[in-house]
Amino acid sequence: MDPQDDTIFALSSGGGGGARQYQATALAVIRISGPQALSTLQSMLLRPNKRTIVPRQATLCKLYTPITNNNQNTPRVVLDQALVLYFPQPHSFTGDDVVELHCHGSRAVVTDLLDTLAHLPGHRMAEPGEFTQRAFAKGKLDLLQVEALADLLTADTSRQRQQALTQLDGTLSDCYTSWRHMLIGGLAHAEAVIDFGDDEALIEDDTQAEQEEGDMLLMTEDVQQWNIWGNVRVQMAELRRAMEYQLQDSRRGELVREGLRICIVGPPNAGKSSLFNVLAQKDAAIVSNIAGTTRDVLELSLNLAGIKCVLSDTAGVRTFTSDQIEQEGIARAKKVAQQADVVVAMVEQGNAVAGMEILETVLKDSADEALLEGDEHDSSSVTTTHKLASENVLLVLNKMDLVKDTNDNTDPSSTNQDIRTFGISCHTNEGIDAFLEALTQTVTNRINGDTATAPNNSNSDNEGSLITRARHRQHVQAAVEALRRFDHLSQQGTMVVDMAAEELRLAASELGRVTGAVDVEDILDKLFKDFCIGK
Structure with missing residues (x-):
């Protein structure tokens, strides 16, 4: 029997994993989907023939234990009084008949309703993501929308919610689909050339440039290429530029979805854990006057201007230590700093020069670029010998409350204006x-980027980032590479038209994998396993 023929059900509202571990709520929603959904609802009513269930209209009903072949003589028991909704196929989330029971949220009610449904023939508990999987199979959602739904269900911040909703409403799918249709149009043109020859190639108008050489009319090489490809090369070049623009988005969509990584690095006892606790607004890290207290990387989530951030507190870095555990902590600190999107470089204000020397060893191998540059060290200023070369690094001079000498050369007011330097005190919150505020602005700038030079067909960032997962980036990059090969081959004449056409076919296939238009069963299997039961 095809599992698609089963009628599936599950608790689709909040409250915890499964009926047995369910946490009581005021209301609960149990969803039923499949060929028996309506008949199951009717069997749970006292007088089903006299009760009319109007599609998409909430109806208050008493739900009873249903009549089956095994309990025809058993008195019926009231399970709950609930609002019921019926969505007939194909106008439902899954494309099948769907019934929703909006019942009271006690553990007893939810457990009894789920147990009752489980004992009905042809009914079974839904697997994680199975409702959405049926929606995908019936064409109610494409793969991008399925992923957006998963992101929406796990959204922690307003930016994550906005991005997921933009993707869910089909805006991104429309862009990818239009790109793919352009590729398919170019492919159709190429196949016409292959089938009928370049004399039958499509031309923008009926004129043909010729040049006379003696008694022969010779077509120039440029006109030959125009005959073969018409306006296709121009369109494909424009399409490629639009894709390349999206690939140069600094991973903004992925950062919104996954969280922007902020790393606090610096020498031991600079106050990194204290700042970590201040930003977390709780005692998340152990703070001690003993240098080297933090040995591992600590992480927590922050919400800065609606953007999810993952804040990391790292072990203090020093030039030499014989402690193997501390050595491993330093190695992890360097690795986290190199992978961070924003780095908070922290030193003691009273010992900033020595601290900056240590920080240089941490940041020089950063994935973006060498964040600190300099030659000879000048003891008169922290910043005359080190220049922050990235807008995504903030220099923090901690323990202002311990440095009261106004002539101290490490006062932040004396630093180079190119470096964003902040004097703070984690003890007094000065x-x-x-x-x-500066950290929040840095995070916002990192996500928003610059969209002033967006080409045509590139999808405005006002509608959300087009690429929100590494999977999307991989397929778009592969499509761009195929279009580059096409551009080269399309200039080689009629002998390689079939090879150029194959590159268009590959590019279209890659974009089809983004939306699920091309076989993506391996992606779906992994994606649906991450869904919660009931969705």
Whole structure:
């Protein structure tokens, strides 16, 4: 029997994993989908023949234990009084008949309803993501929308919610689909050339440029290429530029979805864990006057201006230590710093020069670029010998409350203006507000980017980032590479028209894998396993 023929059900509202571990709520929603959904609802009513269930209209009903072949003589028991909704196929989320029971949220009600449904013939508990899987199979959602639904269900911040909703409403799918249709149009043109020859090739108008050489009319090489490809090469070049623009988005969509990584690095006892606790607004890390207290990487989530951020506190970095555990902590600190999207470089204000020397060893191998540059060290200023070369690094001079000498050469007011330097005190919270404001602005700038030079067909960032997963990026990059090969082959004449056409076919296939238009069963299997039961 095809599992698609089963009638599936599950608790689709909040409250915890499964009926047995269910946490009581005021209301609960149990969803039923499949060929027996309506008949199951009717069997749970006291007088089903006298009760009319109007599609898409909430109806208050008493739900009873249903009559089956095994309990025809058994008195019926009231399970709950609930609002019921019926969505007939194909106008439902899954494309099948769907019934929703909006019942009371006690553990007893939910457990009894789920147990009752489980004992009905042809009914079974839905697997994680199975409702959505049926929606995909019936064409109610494409793969991008399925992924957006998964992102929406796990959204922690407003930006994640906005991005998921934009993707869910089909805006991104429309863009990918239009790209793919352009490729298919170019492919159809190429196949016409292959089938009928370049004399039957499509031309924008009926004129043909010729040049006379003696008694012969010779077509120039440029006109030959125009005959073969018409306006296709121009269109494909424009399409490729639109894709390349999206690939140069600095991973903004992925950062919104996954969270932007902020790393606090610096020498031991600079106050990194104290700042970590201040930003977390709780005692998340152990703070001690003993240098080297933090040995591993600690992480927590922050919400800055609606953007999810993953804040990391790292072990203090020093030039030499014989402690093997501390050595491993330093190695992990360097790795986290190199992978971070924003780095908070922290030193003691009273010992900033020595601290900056240590920080240089941490940041020089950063994935983006060498964040600190300099030659000879000048003891008169922290910043005359080191220049921050990235807008995604903030230099923090901690322990202002311990440095009261106004002539101290490490005062932040004396630093180079090119470096965003902040004097703070984690003990008194002095300077914290200004630093947090700058950190929030840095995060916002990192996500928003610059969209002033967006080409045609590139999808405006006002509609959300087009690429929100590494999978999307991989397929778009592969399509761009295929279009580059096409551009080269399309200039080689009629002998390689079939090879050029194959590149268009590959590019279209890659874009089809983004939306699920091409076989993506391996992607679906993994994706649906990550869904919660009931969705």
